[in-house]
Amino acid sequence: MAGVLIVTGGAGFVGSHVAARLLEAGHGMRVGDALLPAAHDGRPPGMPDGAEVLVGDLRDPAVAHAAVRGVTGISHQPAIMEERMAEFATGALRAPAARG
Numbered sequence: 001m002a003g004v005l006i007v008t009g010g011a012g013f014v015g016s017h018v019a020a021r022l023l024e025a026g027h028g029m030r031v032g033d034a035l036l037p038a039a040h041d042g043r044p045p046g047m048p049d050g051a052e053v054l055v056g057d058l059r060d061p062a063v064a065h066a067a068v069r070g071v072t073g074i075s076h077q078p079a080i081m082e083e084r085m086a087e088f089a090t091g092a093l094r095a096p097a098a099r100g
């Protein structure tokens, strides 16, 4: 194994592909993602098998610390895509941080 990496936003479109390729290359893999309701309807089909999954809002320092503990590298792919900005503006995407 070539070390444990984290892909933040790793359940998203881009992040899940990055995580899958890195897993195939033999890396240990942690995925950190808030599974934002605006981006996901339940567990996303792209979530790579074999990855440790940490569900949480990476804006929360405790979540961020847990996410990077022991990793040797980070691929940072979280996003709130433009088409979801209306939900962000209404507060729908702030819910995870508000619970923290």
Ligand SMILES: NC(=O)c1ccc[n+]([C@@H]2O[C@H](COP(=O)([O-])OP(=O)(O)OC[C@H]3O[C@@H](n4cnc5c(N)ncnc54)[C@H](O)[C@@H]3O)[C@@H](O)[C@H]2O)c1
Binding pocket: 008, 009, 010, 011, 012, 013, 014, 015, 032, 033, 034, 035, 036, 039, 056, 057, 058, 059, 077, 078, 079, 080, 081
């Ligand atoms: N999708 C494309 O075609 C495309 C093309 C070029 C570049 N990009 C870029 O790639 C990046 C990722 O885009 P995507 O299409 O994968 O978006 P996506 O919405 O599919 O995935 C983003 C992920 O980030 C997570 N996320 C957002 N905020 C978070 C937070 N605070 N804590 C934890 N997780 C959080 C969401 O839950 C989601 O799973 C963006 O910067 C985008 O601009 C995307």
